[in-house]
Amino acid sequence: MAVDEGPRNYEHPAYDYLEQMPGLSLAMTTVDKVLEWSATNSLWIFPMATSCCAIEFITAAASRVDIDQIGSVVRPTPRHCDVMIVAGTITVKMAPRVKKLWEQMPEPKWCIAMGSCAISGDFYRDIYSVVPGIDTVVPVDVYIPGCPPNPDQVLLGLQRLQDKIRSQRDGVSTEPETRPETAKMILPANKRVGDPDRDPLLTDAQHDASRNLGVGTNTDRAKDARPIGAITEDEAANVRGTVDDK
Amino acid sequence: MRTFPARVDPHFDIEEYDPEADLMALNMGPQHPSTHGVFRIKLFLDGETIVKAVGYPGYLHRGVEKLCEKLTYVQITPIFDKHDYVAPMTNEQAVNMAFEKLLGLEVPMRARVLRTILAELQRIASHLLWLGTFTLDIGGTIGGGASLMMYTFREREMILDLFEMLTGCRFHYNTHSPGGNRHDIPEGWETAVKAVLDAIEPRLDEYDALCDNDIFLVRTKDIGVLPPDLALELGQTGPVLRGSGIDHDLRRDAPYHAYDLVNVKVAVDDGCDCLARYRVRVAEMRESLRLVRELLTMIPGGPIIGSKPIKSLVQFKAAKGQVYVGIETPRGELGTYLIGGGDQRGAAPYRLKIRPPSLHAVAAVEYLLPGHMLSDVVTVLGSLDPIMGEVDR
């Protein structure tokens, strides 16, 4: 699921028609300016709101900050939106849905990672069920740091995104280099449940594994796992009643 | 004696339903504007009437319990801030009280009174947020609900400002620790609290008036009826249980902090429906306002944290055993089942089980939804006030 962070230069098909029309080439720069102005000033937001940052994001839409000032409306369906704000921790169970929702958004689209959980996973980073940063799932344009960021930082983040869109359209910005974590990402070895390409034997094996509780005995994952979390004998000895003294 | 309809069997086989019916399976969530986060409900609809509802939590499972096994007691508090992100103060208190009970630490009186004030302020803030999002569910994001939400967020900001004065943080405070509090009351804080209480009190009446209209009543009355016996069996606590007519509040029935110093009047409503839960929460806000006013006059002097050095881990060496501590958060009984002695030095929990009130509340949707219309899903779910960070942990 490595993310393609290549330059995204989506152009509406109407541009082609406009450019072919005689006498319009001079006007194109002006038209471009107007279109750029409209694109930056009407950033409709799709809130991918999962946890704490969601509350601060709502606060940003409420009285004190009010992101509606710069024309940002929150719409609950991805089809109407330009910016996806990922606010909160994304888990392994949720990540495929985020990817799907991102793909349902129409181009041109941007993504903002709000809060340290969405940026890197924060202190849940190393936990089995948490995605270490949403930029391993979708390409991120602006990071808003904080845990959670203050509501006014959301407004600032949107304004930074406006700057980025302007510079991208004017051709003065370059895409950042790929994050090392993203480059190291591996493709899913096994297809997910429900995928027609998934080996049916695999499903049966996993089913059995969880049924007879033979966890950690014969799966590849157990071999790869570093046993940081495994209990030591001293730990176990501390627990009353676990060590059979007889 | 009020009679309730027969209990729904949430495990009934959908194949056995009327074969003539044209059923539609509709997935709500995990990304849906009204599921309060990332909850997913699978609905089987006959027309617009719900035949069966199946809940799927877990889209925000962050492995907090596993993480706590790797951290020492003092390191766990900031994790707990993120867990019920609408009421972080009471979360910190819940887990720290479990540690104090296991380690045998005494909390100074000043810290106890301060904790009570913080808990009550947090209760007002949390219920204000709930009121806003509940009306948002009924009234829509472009509608009357949004207007009320903006108002309640204005008042919630005032309380967050108070917390920011005290701890320096808007949201995740990390102000409690085993044995006491970190941040002492700053100068002028009491006056600021009084000013905020005076500002909020008249506005609560306005919100009551905004909700006292026929549309709100027909949308909430007799919707999501939860009989008292089922509420107890499901382990409902807090406003959901009291909205089912059961007079149970840990602040009065099993006092902790400084609740034995004040007389807590428990709001109970035996309507058992969404409207009853709404009434209980609004009455609780007024009661909390009164409690904070009363407690502000009785803050004693003295230290805010126990004399034992909490940062030294050596003293926790003997911390073994298993304790359960539950306190009354805005959503109900937040309990911590703690098995001590995980680390080599005994400074970390061996196993820490959080008892989230929201998980119990949200489990009730399978019982409450069948028989209702599609529009009632959001009303019922909103009235249960689930916080997904707490449900999934």
Place this chain on the structure above:
Amino acid sequence: MSPVVHALVIGIPLVTFLMGGAAVATWWERRFAGRMQTRFGPNRVGPAGLLQPVADALKMMQKEDIVPRDADRTLFNLAPLFPPFLVIASAAVIPFAATVGTDGAFEATGAVAALDIGILWVMSLAGLMVFPVWIAGWAANNKYTLLSGMRMVAQGISYEIPMIMTAMVPVIFAGSLSLSDIVAYQDANGWNALSLSPSALVGAVAALVFFLASLAEANRIPFDIPEAESELIAGVMVEYTGIKFGIFMLAEYLHTIVASALTAVLFFGGPSGPGPEFLGIAWMLGKTGALFVLIYWIRWSLYRLRSDQLMDLCWRVLVPLSLFLVMAAAVLVAGGFA
């Protein structure tokens, strides 16, 4: 003046006015909601945020046009074309101005096509409005849009009945199906909903029922269950992107404006009012604007009804009431009280 020239001379300004009005209405609504909610609303784009609708429209035109894989492509693309067309067509018969006729009497003019059966034209077009919404809901092949479309059809065909019934009350009073005649009657005998004659009582109740039914037809809170965001996310518009979604939004605002104008014409005298006749257009704009503000005031203050409660209200209250109103109006006219 030939009918074609007449239609162009009045129709082009009317369409421009309606389109511009709808654009300003989006800006105004957001500012108004902001003011109601102790926040600002759009205020950075252009002076006082006035260019916000322009930016939104231009942005929507630049967006990618997505048709879902499983959607019915033809119907999906066809559906957004109809709503604005139907709404503007129904605005064609509404008289927006007043003049002095050849015999010195008051005459309501300014309609693009002053049909003698104006009210029938409006009502039949309003009846057609459910089709594009149903087509959109069906074609997108999404369960939420399907539910929304079904709700729209149920609500549309139910609320048409009280709407048509109560529209018959001014028709019975004026004895004509022409909107100009209805306005002229009101200029002579006082507004239908607001005058000292005994018929005003019936007229006022009829105006209320008609206004409620038009709210339901235009999908405004508290009757906006087809587009209930908290349940159905965005109703039939869930799958539409870019300018197609924009056209749906535009049609919603147009529909609200036309519903306000129609209520003003039928029950509040339309372009008639105190003062000389050339003020008629100002009166018309003022009344339409006032009703428009009222609709949005209601929208940002009230909650939403449930779909079965909506049907209950229609079939148990509004339909019997409107039948009674029609009978009462007939009795009043027969008895010579109106």
Place this chain on the structure above:
Amino acid sequence: MSIYEQLRERFDLPEEPPEGEPVVIPVDQHVAFATALKEAGFTLYVTVCAAHFPSVQPKAKKGEEPPPMTTEAWEVATVLRSVGTGSETFAWRVRVERPVVPTLYSLFAGADWQEREQYDLVGVVFENHPDMRRLMMPEDWDGHPLRKDYAIDTRVAPWR
């Protein structure tokens, strides 16, 4: 008479309640114990907590043979609460060497999701539960994360 004394008459319990931890009862008395408590007024279902105790090698004393490995075990603690003024909790544990414990679903409907969660995270199967599926983790997840032999940063393709 305290609730503990009442229960001691019917069940085989120690003379005094153990200090600092809940009482342990045999697994075959689990449901009967819960029924007795529910009849005695502990009607509010609070929580269930399963814990995993893996097989470990205890420390050997100097010059002695190392003691035998402990057997792998699971503990399931259940907490109930009485309602109203003077509310108190009662907790008890069952300790099993095979992770199978009878369900309390027939007594407390709330045990449904709680026991599913414990099955999902710790891997204790609750017998006769009507719907023993995973609650938190995806349906195709391998293993039970809160078991002690499950590493916290277990590899999850494609992220780690």
